[in-house]
Amino acid sequence: GPKVLQIPSHQIIDMGQMVTLNCDPVSNHLYFYWYKQILGQQMEFLVNFYNGKVMEKSKLFKDQFSVERPDGSYFTLKIQPTALEDSAVYFCASSGQGGDTEVFFGKGTRLTVV
Amino acid sequence: GEQVEQLPSILRVQEGSSASINCSYEDSASNYFPWYKQEPGENPKLIIDIRSNMERKQIQELIVLLDKKAKRFSLHITDTQPGDSAMYFCAASSNNRIFFGDGTQLVVKP
Numbered sequence: 001g002p003k004v005l006q007i008p009s010h011q012i013i014d015m016g017q018m019v020t021l022n023c024d025p026v027s028n029h030l031y032f033y034w035y036k037q038i039l040g041q042q043m044e045f046l047v048n049f050y051n052g053k054v055m056e057k058s059k060l061f062k063d064q065f066s067v068e069r070p071d072g073s074y075f076t077l078k079i080q081p082t083a084l085e086d087s088a089v090y091f092c093a094s095s096g097q098g099g100d101t102e103v104f105f106g107k108g109t110r111l112t113v114v
Numbered sequence: 115g116e117q118v119e120q121l122p123s124i125l126r127v128q129e130g131s132s133a134s135i136n137c138s139y140e141d142s143a144s145n146y147f148p149w150y151k152q153e154p155g156e157n158p159k160l161i162i163d164i165r166s167n168m169e170r171k172q173i174q175e176l177i178v179l180l181d182k183k184a185k186r187f188s189l190h191i192t193d194t195q196p197g198d199s200a201m202y203f204c205a206a207s208s209n210n211r212i213f214f215g216d217g218t219q220l221v222v223k224p
Contacts, residue, residue, distance in 0.1 A: 004157075031210055040154065043203055043214040056211055091157060102148065103212055105157040 002026040004106035006092050007074075012112045018080035021109045023092030025075055032075045033093040033103065034067065036060060043091070049075065082113045116141045118206050120215025128223050133191045135218045137204035140185065144206040147180060147187045150214075152201045162189070194222045 005024040013019045025032055034046040047057040049067055064083070069075040075094075079086055089108040095101050120137045127133045137147075145166040150158035164171045164178045164187065171178050177190040187206075191198055199222045204215040 033212070035214075040152075040201060042216045043158065045211070045213055048210060050210065101146075102160050102163070105150075105159070107157045 002029075002104050004092055004094055004104050006090075006106035006109050008109060009107065010110045010112075012114060013082055015084055015113050016081045018078065019082055019111065021077040021079075021090050021092070021111070022074040023076065023094075023106055025092065025094030026096070026104055029094035029096050029104075031095045031097075032067075032069065033095075034077050035091040035093065035105075036088045037091060037108070038088045046077075046090075079111075082111075084113050087111060087113045116144060116206055116208065116211065116213040118204060118213050118215040120204050120218060122218060123216065124219045124221070126221045126223060127194050129196060130193055133194050133198070133220055133222075135189045135202055135204065135220075136186065137188065137206075137215050138184075138186045139206040139213075141206065141208055142182075142185065143208040144185075146207040147178070148205050148207070148212075149176075149178060149189050150203045150205065152203065152217075158203060191220075194220075196222050196224055198222050 007022045032049040036044045045058050046061045048055045066078045089110050091108045092106045093103045095103040117140045148163035149161050151161045152158040162173050162176045162178050164180050175192045180187045202218045205212050
């Protein structure tokens with residue numbers, strides 16, 4: 001089936017440094033999402049993105065966070081600077097037609113901020 | 115954004131019995147309700163979904179019910195097996211936004 005690829009699968013970074021999480025969504029999908037999950041618990045919505053723009057972001061999407069998809073390549077989540085509480089698994093997702101069609105998730109990037 | 119409440123947080127059942135997870139939502143514009151299963155270390159995978167024009171949907175041992183008036187929806191797993199043990203998330207979607215419940219850890223005891 002369709003796959004969302006996330007690179008890297010694990011990332012360890014020093015607090016205060018910048019990190020970029022990369023996502024290769026399902027080809028021809030138009031809607032992209034980032035979710036944050038701590039310790040296999042809640043899936044918390046961060047942001048959704050369509051047509052080159054952020055459509056909606058949650059309170060968790062701090063000023064240090066940014067997303068972009070330059071030239072239709074990877075959909076990226078950048079955190080600059082990182083904080084200890086940013087440690088989590090970040091899931092990228094994509095869907096073809098928006099909110100009422102299946103959303104496919106990548107396998108996540110486990111980010112550890114030390 | 116949408117608030118989705120999911121209960122229970124942990125559900126332990128005996129193999130062969132049924133399991134039920136209940137969710138409620140606030141936004142009456144929500145029109146799509148997927149259910150995801152997540153196994154440890156894996157990504158969430160869609161197992162069944164229902165749209166607002168339906169009240170009931172069944173895929174094999176999975177049954178979802180939707181009560182739009184009460185803004186409630188539920189997942190029922192009949193004849194549970196140990197392989198059903200996982201985290202389950204309900205979600206509600208409207209206007210390209212998908213919000214998840216807090217998850218239910220289902221444990222099926224042999």
